[in-house]
Amino acid sequence: xxxxxxxxxxxxxxxxxxxxxxxxxxxxxxxxxxxxxxxxxxxxxxxxxxxxxxxxxxxxxxxxxxxxxxxxxxxxxxxxxxxxxxxxxxxxxxxxxxxxxxxxxxxxxxxxxxxxxxxxxxxxxxxxxxxxxxxxxxxxxxxxxxxxxxxxxxxxxxxxxxxxxxxxxxxxxxxxxxxxxxxxxxxxxxxxxxxxxxxxxxxxxxxxxxxxxxxxxxxxxxxxxxxxxxxxxxxxxxxxxxxxxxxxxxxxxxxxxxxxxxxxxxxxxxxxxxxxxxxxxxxxxxxxxxxxxxxxxxxxxxxxxxxxxxxxxxxxxxxxxxxxxxxxxxxxxxxxxxxxxxxxxxxxxxxxxxxxxxxxxxx
Numbered sequence: 276x277x278x279x280x281x282x283x284x285x286x287x288x289x290x291x292x293x294x295x296x297x298x299x300x301x302x303x304x305x306x307x308x309x310x311x312x313x314x315x316x317x318x319x320x321x322x323x324x325x326x327x328x329x330x331x332x333x334x335x336x337x338x339x340x341x342x343x344x345x346x347x348x349x350x351x352x353x354x355x356x357x358x359x360x361x362x363x364x365x366x367x368x369x370x371x372x373x374x375x376x377x378x379x380x381x382x383x384x385x386x387x388x389x390x391x392x393x394x395x396x397x398x399x400x401x402x403x404x405x406x407x408x409x410x411x412x413x414x415x416x417x418x419x420x421x422x423x424x425x426x427x428x429x430x431x432x433x434x435x436x437x438x439x440x441x442x443x444x445x446x447x448x449x450x451x452x453x454x455x456x457x458x459x460x461x462x463x464x465x466x467x468x469x470x471x472x473x474x475x476x477x478x479x480x481x482x483x484x485x486x487x488x489x490x491x492x493x494x495x496x497x498x499x500x501x502x503x504x505x506x507x508x509x510x511x512x513x514x515x516x517x518x519x520x521x522x523x524x525x526x527x528x529x530x531x532x533x534x535x536x537x538x539x540x541x542x543x544x545x546x547x548x549x550x551x552x553x554x555x556x557x558x559x560x561x562x563x564x565x566x567x568x569x570x571x572x573x574x575x576x577x578x579x580x581x582x583x584x585x586x587x588x589x590x591x592x593x594x595x596x597x598x599x600x601x602x603x604x605x606x607x608x609x610x611x612x613x614x615x616x617x618x619x620x621x622x623x624x625x626x627x628x629x630x631x632x633x634x635x636x637x638x
Contacts, residue, residue, distance in 0.1 A: 311342070311406060312351045320544070321356035321363060325395035330354060333399035338407060345406040348372040352405065354398050356391070358544060361503040365394040367401040377401035382638070384592050385504065385545050472500040475507065477597060477634030485626035486603060487518040487529050487560075495630050497537070497597075504545055511537040511554055513630075523616040525566030531577060533558035539599075545589040552599050553582040560621065562611040575609035581628060593638055598631045 315327045325333070331342045338345055350371035357364060362385060367377040379397045383389035403410050477497035484490050493516055499509015513533040520527045535556030541548035556579055563572040583601030590596060603626040612618045 310349045311346050313342075313402070314351070314353050316353065316355045316357075318355075318357040320358055321391065324356040324363075324365070324391035325398070329395065330399055330402065333396065334402050334406070337399060337403040338410065345403075350374075350406075352402060354402070356394065356398075360505045363390045363394060365398045365401075367398055367405065369405045373405075375405045377405070384638075472502055473636040473638050475499055475501050475509065475595075475634055475636040477595075477632035479630060479632040481513050481515070481628060481630040483515055483603075483626060483628045485623035486605075486628065487515060487531055488520055488621045488623070489518055491515045491518045495632070497632055497634065499537075501636055505541050505548070505550075506539070507541075508538045509536070511535055511556070513556075513558075518621070520619055520621065522564070522613060522619050523567075525564060525613070525616065527562050527564050527611055527613070527619050529560060529562045529611075529619075529621045531558060531560045533577070533579075539585055539587075539597075541585070541587045548587045548589075550585050550587065551583065552585040552601065553580070554601075555580050560609065562619065562621070564611075564613050567613060567616060571613070573611055576607070577609075578606040579603055580606070583628075593635050595634050595636065596632070597634065598629075600629050601627070603628055 313327060313331060315325075315330060317324055317326070334345065335342050348371065350369050350373055353366075353368050353370075355366045355368070357366075359380075362380050362382070365379045367379070369375045379394060379401060381390050381393040381397070383393050475497070479495060481493045481495040482490070483493070493514050495511065495513040497509060497511055499507055501507050511534070513531075515531045515533075517528045517530045520529060533556045535554050535558075537552060537554035539550055539552040541550035543549065556577075558577045559574050560577045561572065561574045581601040581603040583599055585597065585599035588596045604624075605622060605626070608620055608622060608624075610618045610620045
């Protein structure tokens with residue numbers, strides 16, 4: 276019985292040593308795992324923007340090393356592509372042992388692949404900067420005293436058989452590494468590139484029903500700026516053609532010109548957007564009497580406000596067509612008096628205007 280026990284123990288010992296030998300021959304994978312974890316979130320029309328694999332590939336090209344060796348600090352990175360009122364945006368946020376945030380926008384034509392291409396390249400650059408704070412300063416390191424042969428990344432001595440040159444050399448120290456800025460020091464992040472307003476000019480016909488008593492047509496001019504893709508502010512000028520009114524045995528011709536400030540907001544995204552517009556206007560209404568004993572004319576000041584629905588179609592880069600339908604409320608209604616005949620009050624308490632504009636914007 277004792278011999279049997281001894282044999283079992285010997286077998287257990289041999290089995291343990293065999294398992295230990297097998298485990299020692301297995302490759303260790305812990306060191307191959309990256310300390311940095313990358314996640315990508317894409318919303319709406321940003322689905323065509325670079326994903327996880329493409330961003331990792333671009334970062335490896337920039338850093339010239341595998342992503343798993345980019346940093347030894349345990350950090351998590353989240354890249355968020357989404358559409359904002361100001362355009363397509365990428366936000367790169369790093370949390371963990373180190374933290375930082377970068378917000379990137381592009382001035383590429385909305386709706387084109389160039390938007391995502393520019394954002395993808397900028398996001399990869401931002402990831403590289405966050406992972407390796409010395410990344411941008413790498414080019415400032417002084418040149419090596421050894422020549423580097425073409426196609427070889429490792430410096431070689433010009434003459435391997437010659438003794439090494441131990442003469443002292445004066446080499447300036449490299450610039451200090453720029454530490455990543457904390458979130459609190461840069462709450463707004465970075466924008467690449469800077470978004471600026473777009474100047475805009477529009478011209479087209481205008482129509483009014485009730486502003487001069489009946490239906491009248493005219494011309495309107497719009498000069499202003501687009502604030503991103505959803506807002507436009509500027510000046511509005513109109514000139515309505517003459518409307519004729521019968522008064523006794525004669526006629527009174529009435530015309531109107533307007534000038535004021537307007538603002539519009541368009542929801543959604545280009546190319547087709549719906550919204551609302553409003554304006555405060557001033558101007559002059561002029562009446563001229565014919566068919567009476569003498570021809571006479573008079574001019575009165577005109578003030579009013581208007582608001583209504585609008586649509587904007589950006590049919591080509593830099594070009595747009597806009598249209599709107601508005602209700603107009605005059606602040607004053609002056610009368611034209613013809614002595615011995617009567618008086619005329621042109622216009623209604625509430626009128627309607629419609630206009631269509633063809634315009635361009637300097638993007």
